[in-house]
Amino acid sequence: MQCSYFDAGICRSCTLLDQPYAEQLAGKERRSRELLAAFPAAEWLPSAASAQEGFRNKAKMVVGGTVDAPTLGILDERRRGVDLSRCPLCTDGILAAMPALTAFVSAARLEPYDVPARRGELKYVLVTESPDGELMVRFVVRDEQVLPRIRRELPALQRALPNAAVVSVNLQPEHKAIVEGEREIVLTDRETLPMRLGAVTLSLRPQSFFQTNTAIAIELYAQARAWIDEVDPASLWDLYCGVGGFALHAAVPLRRSLLAMATDARPAPPVSSTSATDRPRDVTGIEVSPEAVAAARETAAALGLDRVRFEAADATAFALAATEPPELVLVNPPRRGIGADLAAWLERSGVRHVVYSSCNPVTLASDLAVMPSFTVRRARLFDMFPNTAHVEVITLLERVA
Secondary structure (H helix, E strand, O other), X not given: OOOHHHHOOOOOOOOOOXXXXXXXXXXHHHHXXXXXXXXXXXXXXXXXXXXXXXXXXXXXXXXXXXXXXXXXEEEOOOOOEEEOOOOOOEOHHHHHHHHHHHHHHHHOOOOEOEOOOOEOOEEEEEEEEOOOOOEEEEEEEOOHHHHHHHHHHHHHHHHHOOOEEXXXXXXXXXXXXXXXXXXXXXXXXXXXXXXXXXXXXXXXXXXXXXXXXXXXXXXXXXXXXXXXXXXXXXXXXXXXXXXXXXHHHHHOOHHHHHHHHHHXXXXXXXXXXXXXXXXXXXXXXXXXXXXXXXXXXXXXXXXXXXXXXXXXXXXXHHHHHOOOOOOEEEEOOOOOOOHHHHHHHHHHHXXXXXXXXXXXXXXXXXXXXXXXXXXXXXXXXXXXXXXXXXXXXXXEEEEOO
């Protein structure tokens, strides 16, 4: 991939960009295997490769510059705005929206936030594109006093970007290295962005997490579903479920899932064998974000999945308070991992299988060390973040003791 920002030394976020992609992928798999060497997998499946560019469905743009000449991108070492509005990682729809968003900042007279001076109004512009080309646009501001100006210019923005289905303002008044605040004000009639992924169309709300790489997310969910179908649990938990991606894919009847894959012309994920029935299963999703839980419930209702429930709760607290474990637990934690308390609960719980999807093999290894009764039956790397050292590794764990 050619990137003028990288070549000019303006942005070096893609730390592996000067390596051929095949070398990047091989190096990531080698490093992941090394980190998990103490827990050897019975089988490593072929890594899931990504496109090198145009894969990123979300742009998190720091606003810099001035009202009349705003920049959307990052801040340099002196905390000045650097424009990255043509970043080749972003989807075409996001790149096409950037000129209209830049013009909107000027038209609404939104002063970019000056970090050193702690002065200004607009901190970030966040843009997400769905697989169907619709956009969610969010403006992160310090104070709601700017709302009248944003509302005044919103019709012009919608004319310029008719695919902007959801537009909102997030209030982040604090001078902290935190992108979003707690309060969100939705300015459009629609509050959710449909993310169509085969048999499941997830509902994405402004403060909900979604995987950055849509194509790889589809493969990741399909792989987890294949492993779950293989062991065929009657009940499962999806801890750290977000908007319900894993849970909902696991709950959709198998025939409907396979039909969607055939319609999308997507190959089935590689597995050693399958023994899944099409019996319904009880699925529980746990997520700390009420916004994400509301979105997951919306999707479950739209799909008619009456044996799926979602709760807003801390994953560890939920597990420790449970009176009876499910047959399978799926965990998809943030980079810090599930932690010693939840890992210890899984160790003593009697749960037969765990599907662990990790964005940090270092913490995956530390969590596995607390779970000696489990063996890694299968592992697979998904290149969710090409051109960087970051990876997603999913493992199927089986209790052997």
